[in-house]
Amino acid sequence: MIEYEGVTKTFPDGSIAVSSFSFQIPSHQVVALVGSSGCGKTTLLRMVNRMVEPTGGRVLIDGRDVREMDPVALRRSIGYVLQNGGLLPHRTVVDNVATVPMLQGVSRREARSAAVGLLERVGLDPQLATRFPAQLSGGQQQRVGVARALATDPNILLMDEPFGAVDPIVRRDLQDELLSLQADLGKTILFVTHDVDEAFRLGDEVVVLRERAAIAQSGTPASILASPANDFVRAFIGADRAARALRIEHVDGRDVAVDGQGTPVGVIEP
Numbered sequence: 001m002i003e004y005e006g007v008t009k010t011f012p013d014g015s016i017a018v019s020s021f022s023f024q025i026p027s028h029q030v031v032a033l034v035g036s037s038g039c040g041k042t043t044l045l046r047m048v049n050r051m052v053e054p055t056g057g058r059v060l061i062d063g064r065d066v067r068e069m070d071p072v073a074l075r076r077s078i079g080y081v082l083q084n085g086g087l088l089p090h091r092t093v094v095d096n097v098a099t100v101p102m103l104q105g106v107s108r109r110e111a112r113s114a115a116v117g118l119l120e121r122v123g124l125d126p127q128l129a130t131r132f133p134a135q136l137s138g139g140q141q142q143r144v145g146v147a148r149a150l151a152t153d154p155n156i157l158l159m160d161e162p163f164g165a166v167d168p169i170v171r172r173d174l175q176d177e178l179l180s181l182q183a184d185l186g187k188t189i190l191f192v193t194h195d196v197d198e199a200f201r202l203g204d205e206v207v208v209l210r211e212r213a214a215i216a217q218s219g220t221p222a223s224i225l226a227s228p229a230n231d232f233v234r235a236f237i238g239a240d241r242a243a244r245a246l247r248i249e250h251v252d253g254r255d256v257a258v259d260g261q262g263t264p265v266g267v268i269e270p
């Protein structure tokens, strides 16, 4: 479990990125932090692996204050996926995935062979393993980023807008892939996005943030959709969502779900 206890971050220039944020991320769950640009999502994420140190409050992992942990060991024990992949440009795909395990003492051969397995696992053709990152599409690079984050078999994955830079179809594929990996692996995942649909699709729980990481609402996607806590959440989860509000029509003895524009979107099973 990851716990934020009254966490605050004031940067040296006086800007307050996070003000008194408290939240618990249960183990083996995906929690999606969603909010507009600049609301403090990345700052929150980076506090877990100590890339940002809070100026107040504490972050605990399984009851232990992260400040008591060695930052390098901590970072190596937590998977981190960034929007642009964050891959090392001068190393091949397979070596990008194998590097951290090798730093941890795994032999080159073993690390490379595990890396190829992981690349397959995230849906990447193993033939691409000897390419360099620049020779891959954006979506393929993100898959490598996920494989690399998983290479040390961490309990925690931090994902910062990992699918933000790819087209909607590839994005959807990557989301599916993550959901299927998570069904097998059961990691504790903290996922940052500004896209409400993505947050609702991936999060077991969603935290809607406003400026300075104030929690506007948290809960399951269904509970937030069913009863937005206030006008901010209502506006944030999308004016267009009202247009998408579904209704049931009876057609040929079956219940068909129809959206706000009258487009049938599916059949309701009895």
Ligand SMILES: Nc1ncnc2c1ncn2[C@@H]1O[C@H](COP(=O)(O)OP(=O)(O)OP(=O)(O)O)[C@@H](O)[C@H]1O
Residues within 6 Å of the ligand: 011, 012, 013, 015, 016, 017, 035, 036, 037, 038, 039, 040, 041, 042, 043, 044, 194
């Ligand atoms: N090193 C820094 N020094 C000063 N201010 C910073 C620093 N890093 C972030 N901030 C400020 O803190 C606030 C939160 O930034 P953060 O990157 O956490 O937001 P975000 O929600 O992740 O935004 P985005 O979605 O645009 O990445 C912003 O106002 C930002 O300008």
